[in-house]
Amino acid sequence: MRLHQTSGTTGRPLTVLDTTESWDWWADCWATIYHAAGATSDDIVFLAFSFGPFIGFWAAYEGAKRIGALVAPGGGQTSAQRLRAMLAIGATVLVCTPTYALHLAEVATQEGIDLASSSIRLTIHAGEPGASVPSVRRRIEEAWGARAYDHAGMTEMGAYAFTCQRQDALHVNEAEFIAEILDPVTGAPTVEGERGELVLTNLGRWGMPAIRYRTRDLVQRGPTACPCGRTYLTLPGGVLGRVDDMLIIRGVNVYPSGIEDALRSISAVQEFRVTVFKVGELDEIELEVECPPEVVPQVEATLRKALSLRIPTRAVAPGALPRFELKARRIVDRRGERA
Ligand SMILES: [Zn+2]
Helix, strand or coil: CEEEECCCCCCCCCEEEECHHHHHHHHHHHHHHHHHHCCCCCCEEEECCCCCCCHHHHHHHHHHHHCCCEEEECCCCCHHHHHHHHHHHCCCEEEECHHHHHHHHHHHHHCCCCHHHCCCCEEEECCCCHHHCHHHHHHHHHHHCCEEEEEEEECCCEEEEEECCCCCEEEECCCCEEEEEECCCCCCECCCCCEEEEEEEECCCCCCCCCCEEEEEEEECCCCCCCCCCCCCEEECCCCEEHHHCEEECCEEECHHHHHHHHHCCCCCCCEEEEEEEECCEEEEEEEEECCHHHHHHHHHHHHHHHCCCCCEEEECCCCCCCCCCCCCCEEECCCCCC
16 A cells, blocks of 8 residues: 655665555554654654655654654755744654755754754654764754754665664664674674674565565674663664775775764864775775865864875865755765776
């Protein structure tokens, strides 16, 4: 009774179907995410997203209904209209991508809206991992005067993980999923502290089951005991990247999330874009950053410290780089082109 389609950022879009009971199960999984973030039936949930074929925010909508909250879909509106709608209805929970939360904060500044004093008390993020990146989360929380929570899910699998009040790791929802973390090359199991590919089995999506599905998500195996009292497996730092996203630059392993974490710690940086290209047989990267030109030495020094890598950086004008409502695409891969 439901048809969903992926955004198809890596190849052909994937079409997925759900039965009534499978879709109910999605709503239950999202209710877990809301409960863990502290959302209740007293909340007014605003979904800042254009409702299309992508499953994520539809599931968030169903989950908000499930916890008994008042739900406001924010499709078909400009960013400024969304901000005004949120303020007008006294929304208390914002659901959107982390990238879009930062973009809304920029628009609010332009419109003279003080978000920190708004009624939004918590934000829940979907679509991309940023809210588990400490510097991204801090920036969202400062801009919104709210606590920011992450969740992880995928069209093929379900909403499989959430952050608790500790906020620094995802919990896999092990009531509904079996999680394995395996070496992506050998398939060998990892031990605590090691990184690997998350392999999932969903237990309640009977209309569209997936068994030992290789998610391509790179995660770290954390402890199963959390001060919040849950005993579900933790993934410190959330989804660290895609297994396929790792770049090897001058012998150093680099994940785009590592670049983002370093950049977001510099308050003058607004948006950025990484270009990957080939020099002979080797991969190289360069960076464009929306910041004043005099900040570039600080950006390069921060990246060199965080990644042990010198990354040539160029300042561009504010607003010069694209903004994203859904999955941000900040990596431009030109390795297939001739120099
Ligand atoms: Zn916890």
